[in-house]
Amino acid sequence: MHRDVVISGIGVVSPGGIGVKPFWDLLVSGRTATRTITRFDASPFRSTVAAECDFDAAAEGLDPEDVSRLDRATQFALVAARQALKDSGLAPEELDPCRTGVTIGSAVGCTTSLEREYVAVSHAGRDWLVDPDRAVPHLYDYYVPSSMAAEVAWASGAEGPVQVVSTGCTSGLDSVGHAVRLIEEGVSDVMIAGATDAPISPITLACFDAIRATTPRNDEPTTASRPFDRTRNGFVLGEGCAVFVLEEREHARARDAHVYAAVGGFASRCNAYHMTGLRPDGKEMAAAIAAALDEAGVAPDAVDYVNAHGSGTKQNDRHETAAFKRALGDHARRTPVSSIKSMIGHSLGAIGSLEIAACALAMENGAIPPTANLHDPDPECDLDYVPLVAREAALDTVLTVGSGFGGFQSAMVLTRPGRVGR
Structure with missing residues (x-):
């Protein structure tokens, strides 16, 4: 079981x-x-x-x-x-x-x-x-x-x-x-x-x-x-x-505990490519996303929000934009994406857990944190990055991703407590 x-x-x-x-x-x-x-x-x-x-x-x-x-x-x-x-x-x-x-x-x-x-x-x-x-x-x-x-x-x-x-x-x-x-x-x-x-x-x-x-x-x-x-x-x-x-x-x-979210799926991949470099096609991150969604029993078009790695380096932002398009297909263009690193910086190993917390609280409160300081979007980053202002939204399924030196790519799917797709 x-x-x-x-x-x-x-x-x-x-x-x-x-x-x-x-x-x-x-x-x-x-x-x-x-x-x-x-x-x-x-x-x-x-x-x-x-x-x-x-x-x-x-x-x-x-x-x-x-x-x-x-x-x-x-x-x-x-x-x-x-x-x-x-x-x-x-x-x-x-x-x-x-x-x-x-x-x-x-x-x-x-x-x-x-x-x-x-x-x-x-x-x-x-x-x-x-x-x-x-x-x-x-x-x-x-x-x-x-x-x-x-x-x-x-x-x-x-x-x-x-x-x-x-x-x-x-x-x-x-x-x-x-x-x-x-x-x-x-x-x-x-x-x-x-x-x-x-x-x-x-x-x-x-x-x-x-x-x-x-x-x-x-x-x-x-x-x-x-x-x-x-x-x-x-x-x-x-x-x-x-x-x-x-x-x-x-x-x-x-024990009748309050539950913020269920962890529906998790997956990690490595690009075996470069210590700090990323392939522009986002293939490995997309593979991690697809595996996490599959484990959660969630279709790509069911994702309501993506918490991006969003580090603010040119290669990362383009890499994960490509990964979202590859993993979510046309739904990527309809899915809000944001980066909380715009507000709290990049705390290296800690940030992935802080981003999980942000996702759970977004589901709890029905709001998507914005990407601060996004005034002039990069044309190569052409998704909905929720610029400047938080957005109200009912969230049943949230995806959060991370990218690390050494080629690590990880993805986790959180679902509303009463909804597990398996």
């Missing part, structure tokens, strides 16, 4: 607001949370804009010991997981530990703390032979990304499968997709799943500067992220986290 999976809890740490309501309010308002970087002096870099979270760990309930030892991304994950559990109505003591698991996605792990500690042990890069006595005692936890998932598991009492999924910028989709599979296969009844990244650091800026992937539009930080616009010239780096409580449908029904 097939086990359907639903989303019964959401937790969010995002640029523009901590928690589900501030996150959704930002998205439907069309406001942007992109700004000049404040966490360090970014003036030596080509791109000096980002979407930062105004995050106060102590105010969010983390004790001083946690604040001192945990990387910023791990702090995000703990706070979002607590929100999601509270939202779901499940208390940790009510969970069956061995039937509860954790999957956390991350593209760059504990980068912020690793860089800080390297600066310390190398005397700011001066010494080739580093001084281990200058490192914090928990440096190993920064080095091993599994520590992020372990912290969430310890906080929630999960003793089932606990894993980190790291597939670049599709990590946030893939971690949730993996959690769904564990429930479908009967391994778990409840999964705490999502993704977190806090990559706004000098080393990350330097890496993206080197390949010119981020925008140099430093004099216009609030409008620097421009997916599908003719004037776009790179993405805006972001940070954040979204975590979900996923349950087997009958498990949720037995």
Whole structure:
């Protein structure tokens, strides 16, 4: 017997607001949370804009010991997981530990703390032979990304499968997709799943500067992220986290849980082509979309909204426009598409989970977030990208996609809780 999976809890740490309501309010308002970087002096870099979270760990309930030892991304994950559990109505003591698991996605792990500690042990890069006595005692936890998932598991009492999924910028989709599979296969009844990244650091800026992937539009930080616009010239780096409580449908029904959406289908493909390049025909993303729709039992013309990867790089926006046309056929021209990266930037591995959250909330609230800053559409990007202003719409089936360095292409289909096509 097939086990359907639903989303019964959401937790969010995002640029523009901590928690589900501030996150959704930002998205439907069309406001942007992109700004000049404040966490360090970014003036030596080509791109000096980002979407930062105004995050106060102590105010969010983390004790001083946690604040001192945990990387910023791990702090995000703990706070979002607590929100999601509270939202779901499940208390940790009510969970069956061995039937509860954790999957956390991350593209760059504990980068912020690793860089800080390297600066310390190398005397700011001066010494080739580093001084281990200058490192914090928990440096190993920064080095091993599994520590992020372990912290969430310890906080929630999960003793089932606990894993980190790291597939670049599709990590946030893939971690949730993996959690769904564990429930479908009967391994778990409840999964705490999502993704977190806090990559706004000098080393990350330097890496993206080197390949010119981020925008140099430093004099216009609030409008620097421009997916599908003719004037776009790179993405805006972001940070954040979204975590979900996923349950087997009958498990949720037995306790009369509120359900945001059902996860109808998930698929991932790789283009085996280029580390950062994309084929212009969008074939691999289209294949992932087709497989996710097929698993959900949903026809292409039933898709009501597409949450695009929409990074704001020229090759990505054209690539996925082609993928939507290939996968959805003529229906692509009638389907609203938008990118929330226009408002909260690109938080690498975390963004896929933030986009799942946006999709679930769009279904819940009957509204499609807009693509901010879209004033001059690229003629090669000729679909309905919901420019500037949110749009009311009844949504039964939503598609969200991701594209990552290494050639990863992932797609997930969310359906209204009462509708599963299988």
